Amino acid sequence: MLDANVTQQLKTYLVNITQPIELVASLDDSPKSKEMGALLTDIAALSDKIAVVDGVDARKPSFMIRRVGTDIGVRFAGLPMGHEFTSLVLALLQVGGHPSKAAADLIEQVKNLDGDFTFETYFSLTCQNCPDVVQALNLMAVLNPRIKHTAIDGALFKAEVEERKVMAVPTVFLNGEPFASGRMELEQIVAKIDTAAEGRAAAKIKTKAPFDVLIVGGGPAGAAAAIYTARKGIRTGVVAERFGGQVLDTMGIENFASVPHTEGPKFAADLERHVRDYDVDIMNLQRAEKVIPASEAGGLHEVQLANGASLKTRTLILSTGARWRQMNVPGEDTYKNKGVAYCPHCDGPLFKGKRVAVIGGGNSGVEAAIDLAGIVAHVTLIEFDTDLRADAVLQRKLASLPNVKIITSALTTEVIGDGEKVSGLVYKDRNHDTLHEIELEGIFVQIGLVPNTEFLRDTIALSPRGEIEIDHRGETSRPGIFAAGDATTVPYKQIVIAAGDGAKAALSAFDYLIRNEPVDAAEQELVAAE
Structure with missing residues (x-):
């Protein structure tokens, strides 16, 4: 599961574990469970302070990193690879007793939080903003036994994503209710809970x-x-x-x-x-x-x-x-993080197999359309001007993709939804002054700053x-x-x-x-x- 270079680096990190930990695995017969089992076995082989044990969590595949003999731990539902591999390494170290580098006063603030907090974070392995949220909440769970956290790969648990209407990552639930969406640092999360912190x-x-x-x-x-x-x-x-x-x-x-x-x-x-x-x-x-x-x-x-x-x-x-500049059209604010997104790298995987639009024909827009074309069913790129403004090499690549449609001289006038998520958009053909509607599930806005x-x-x-x-x-x-x-x-x-x-x-x-x-x-x- 881990190549020789990563294995050696991880072994070097794991010498910092001071307290024994268990990797409590809840697996089934799926291919992803087999991958997870192999990953956990590889990790346990690198330290005599790590053991793999069986678990019974409802989410499979998942595993908990637990400090032996305590309730201190964090859970990953899915394989924390890609951007989340660092989150895995930090969780192993921190649950294993290695101190955090967070500011001392912030650590003390987390320890003193009064209440029971159960966090669930939906992440994507391609999201560069997700690890900050996952790592912050993991640390909080290690510092305060009344805080629990599970990090969930949205691409692996699609039924949950659909049921909870998660359309952007990272999305965080607290005690079963929506808490936050988007990148947050430890200080921001703590300040949102500790209402007296601002004063x-x-x-x-x-x-x-x-x-x-x-x-x-x-x-x-x-x-x-x-x-x-x-x-x-x-x-x-x-x-x-x-x-x-x-x-x-x-x-x-x-x-x-x-x-x-x-x-x-x-x-x-x-x-x-x-x-x-x-x-x-x-x-x-x-x-x-x-x-x-x-x-x-x-x-x-x-x-x-x-x-x-x-x-x-x-x-x-x-x-x-x-x-990021917004379109400032009806429906945009209503469906932000409910189909309207601004980061194709973060949220693109949540629209796998769906139809999306990219607004903007500059480098950012065309690059977004190219990236999304490899994930989604179809991309419609909408550009206000008569021609795309992206570099020629990007335009050639975009034109070569079979599941991309380019519409120029078009002004997006409205985002349409069903009250819970995006269902389409309306644009005006600037050449003929006519309105057209496109059915889709996602809109990625890339129109500058x-x-x-x-x-x-x-x-x-x-x-x-x-x-x-x-x-x-x-x-x-x-x-x-x-x-x-x-x-x-x-x-x-x-x-x-x-x-x-x-x-x-x-x-x-x-x-x-x-x-x-x-x-x-x-x-x-x-x-x-x-």
Whole structure:
């Protein structure tokens, strides 16, 4: 089941197990059960602290990793290979007593959660966002005996997926009821359960002294800016709604110089580790809602957060990034994660054998259509323009596929559903001004990005597209406020460009600091009062 290279790596990891564990297997006569049995046997052979025993779980094939003599454990229903193999390795180590690298205060928060929580997560082996959710919930189950978690391969348990109307991964159920869908980190899951956490975080933030530079956004631009300013020895803070930003939703990265190939979640984790190597105050899961610029050079800018707290800083770097653009048509929000999806790699396997549409004829749309064509029964690609905009090599590949139909000069006007899931869409033929309906089960939207700058309107200059206007130094229309990355007017929204612009904005902010003496706080308040 495991090749020689993986076997040797796994054996090296398993020496970190300090407490004996059991692999409790619930199997039948199916081919997947035989594969699972072989996998568990291979794993047990690598450590004298691991044994395989028979189980009686209703889901077959499945297995529980259980600490011997305790109720501590996690369950996998299906084979945790592909993206989930790392989840399997971590579960083996953590159930086996190896400590987590999560923050100490977060671990303590999980241990203190009061209540009985039974989580079930539906994942896909091709989903790059699923492992973060699976690993977070597995860790919670290890830390707190009142928390249980089962990770379920949706492609293997199709009847459950249909019955529970799961149309996107990861999808999480808590105590039998829908809990969340989409990528979530440990902090986000805990905060959703621990309702008092937001208030505690706000109270903590309110006590923070002003920063020399505050960075809003934790993507490549924000991370690079934090590294550069921290290395200058100045007080640096980062406010991020989710550290890593849109990179977390990126499948493969093959054009970042010196890194031939990586995946978005791994790249984001590496960014965060690098930033944490320095004395940077990272405030994750915090959304900025308003910026109040300083009244004069050398004064303090203020950033107000959604939780009611605010932060002050001598310089500000805005790296808020962008998000997937929506169609903004009737039915889109209603059927989001119920047939309307934005990640073909994550959710594509859930539509195996079904009919889907891809909206958008750029590189992203055409690549999505090509990927989906190998999974689904039929793909209809809908493009607003008269021609596709993707690279010629991608267009040739798409045209060669027998189960793909291309419709150009078409505007999607409505998403149709039966109240529970997507059943079709309506588009307008722009050449003849006629409406047409397509019956299908899934819609993948791939029509570009929109900058996360709505909260900055009337504060700094924005372009007609909502991008932050910057000069060659990354400075905005307000002195002491800089910007970088996909939220700005810089052309070509690429990770390597965002990172470079983040570094440039950081150096510009440092130059601004050394050229502008800080205004005394009491003097600033007096000026403001006048």
